[in-house]
Amino acid sequence: MLSYSIFLYDLLDGQRNIDWLPNLILVAAQTMMMLGVFRFLGRPLPRSLLPATLLAQAAVEYFRSQGAPQALVDAAYCAIVVVLAIVVLNILRRYQTVGEVRSIRLFIYCSLLVYGVVHVLRLAIGVMGIAPQIFPPDSIPMLSFFTGLPFLVISLVAFTAMSLHRTLAQSRDYEIAARANLHRFEQLMRISSAAMLLLRKGRIEDSNPKLGELFGCRREALHGLAFEALFLPGAEPVDPPGTPQHCVAVRADQSTFQAEVVMLELDEQQCLAEIRDVSRQKTLETQLRELAHADPLTGALNRRAFAARFEAFRQSFRPSCVALLDLDHFKRINDHFGHDVGDEVLITFTRLCQAHARTGDVFARMGGEEFLFLLPGCELAAAQGFLERLVQEMASLRFRGLPKGTTVSFSAGLADCPPGAELNAVLKQADLALYRAKANGRARVEL
Ligand SMILES: Nc1nc2c(ncn2[C@@H]2O[C@H](COP(=O)(O)OP(=O)(O)OP(=O)(O)O)[C@@H](O)[C@H]2O)c(=O)[nH]1
Numbered sequence: 001m002l003s004y005s006i007f008l009y010d011l012l013d014g015q016r017n018i019d020w021l022p023n024l025i026l027v028a029a030q031t032m033m034m035l036g037v038f039r040f041l042g043r044p045l046p047r048s049l050l051p052a053t054l055l056a057q058a059a060v061e062y063f064r065s066q067g068a069p070q071a072l073v074d075a076a077y078c079a080i081v082v083v084l085a086i087v088v089l090n091i092l093r094r095y096q097t098v099g100e101v102r103s104i105r106l107f108i109y110c111s112l113l114v115y116g117v118v119h120v121l122r123l124a125i126g127v128m129g130i131a132p133q134i135f136p137p138d139s140i141p142m143l144s145f146f147t148g149l150p151f152l153v154i155s156l157v158a159f160t161a162m163s164l165h166r167t168l169a170q171s172r173d174y175e176i177a178a179r180a181n182l183h184r185f186e187q188l189m190r191i192s193s194a195a196m197l198l199l200r201k202g203r204i205e206d207s208n209p210k211l212g213e214l215f216g217c218r219r220e221a222l223h224g225l226a227f228e229a230l231f232l233p234g235a236e237p238v239d240p241p242g243t244p245q246h247c248v249a250v251r252a253d254q255s256t257f258q259a260e261v262v263m264l265e266l267d268e269q270q271c272l273a274e275i276r277d278v279s280r281q282k283t284l285e286t287q288l289r290e291l292a293h294a295d296p297l298t299g300a301l302n303r304r305a306f307a308a309r310f311e312a313f314r315q316s317f318r319p320s321c322v323a324l325l326d327l328d329h330f331k332r333i334n335d336h337f338g339h340d341v342g343d344e345v346l347i348t349f350t351r352l353c354q355a356h357a358r359t360g361d362v363f364a365r366m367g368g369e370e371f372l373f374l375l376p377g378c379e380l381a382a383a384q385g386f387l388e389r390l391v392q393e394m395a396s397l398r399f400r401g402l403p404k405g406t407t408v409s410f411s412a413g414l415a416d417c418p419p420g421a422e423l424n425a426v427l428k429q430a431d432l433a434l435y436r437a438k439a440n441g442r443a444r445v446e447l
Pocket of ligand 1: 328
């Protein structure tokens with residue numbers, strides 16, 4: 001900047017004492033070279049370089065204004081140029097290259113070396129005034145202009161070639177890395193147990209092979225389709241929430257399956273979706289839930305499930321009855337015929353009760369040979385009639401493992417269950433009634 005200002009000042013002032021044209025071209029070329037070198041090497045310009053150069057030039061200009069000989073000024077400029085060339089050569093020397101770039105670097109190296117030597121010569125001639133008849137003072141700046149500058153230009157061109165080469169090599173590396181990434185991505189998509197989809201504006205643009213497997217068709221047939229079309233209307237995923245959503249997906253043959261869908265927004269138009277068939281998992285969950293509420297021997301509800309149903313029923317405020325049923329002399333069956341036969345009796349009794357229960361009735365095994373009935377909306381008299389019919393049915397029932405003609409009976413205690421009643425209080429009532437039934441001869445129903 002300082003140099004340009006001085007040249008401009010000298011030009012406007014009509015002075016010719018620094019041969020502004022060669023120096024202007026020289027400084028411009030060197031600036032370009034310095035910037036080019038550091039940019040090419042991908043390094044920041046050393047912080048000290050610019051102030052040091054400016055300071056040196058300011059000092060030279062100061063001495064020139066104080067009447068220093070022009071040859072000395074020229075020589076000082078040459079010294080600056082040589083120092084800059086040495087800095088560049090040093091940087092280049094440390095720069096690691098391979099293949100063709102190494103030969104280009106050698107080329108730049110040689111050109112800059114010649115360029116530096118020319119300026120050392122110019123410096124020596126300017127200071128010492130060697131052979132004034134061959135190098136008159138006026139011709140000294142032209143020495144670097146005609147002999148040094150071409151080498152500087154050559155090195156600049158070589159730098160450009162080196163930059164191009166580096167850019168090409170970089171793009172090749174990027175391409176290889178991009179191919180490797182793509183391959184890895186495709187492998188991941190291939191082994192994924194879920195269907196992976198790329199959506200653009202809500203339509204399927206790309207997918208992995210699993211999509212075809214899940215939906216029972218060629219995956220390409222689904223490309224271009226609206227994403228919602230994969231699901232039952234009303235059971236499709238909502239806009240990307242980022243958390244798993246449970247939907248009902250429709251296969252090509254119109255059969256359905258439970259799907260877990262996770263969506264991820266890539267940008268305003270694109271979105272990734274993952275679809276997983278969770279039907280098996282859902283079935284297992286249902287089975288587990290049922291097992292937690294069922295008695296393992298008879299399959300009837302267990303006491304916990306009965307309590308839960310009773311609690312739900314209590315909210316509805318419908319009058320009803322609860323019955324406690326107990327097999328008579330069940331211990332004898334176990335003792336005479338074994339526990340397996342006893343188990344069979346428990347199972348058969350359960351089937352009988354379930355077969356006679358109305359929709360809405362709740363039947364459960366309380367434990368051992370005790371069972372429970374919740375009869376919603378049933379008056380005591382009607383409940384009693386129902387249970388007595390069951391007692392009669394039981395008398396004519398045949399049990400596997402028991403000798404022909406052997407009958408099994410049960411006794412029942414019935415309790416009224418007004419709206420809002422507590423289960424324990426109702427059970428206590430039913431238990432008292434059951435005790436009376438046992439005491440009064442068994443195979444009967446007591447209130
Ligand atoms: N096989 C079988 N027996 C069971 C099971 N749970 C409880 N028991 C048996 O049921 C019998 C219950 O006997 P008790 O409580 O004396 O009653 P009971 O013999 O029916 O006599 P009453 O109730 O007075 O008529 C015991 O022998 C228990 O071992 C079961 O899951 N399977």
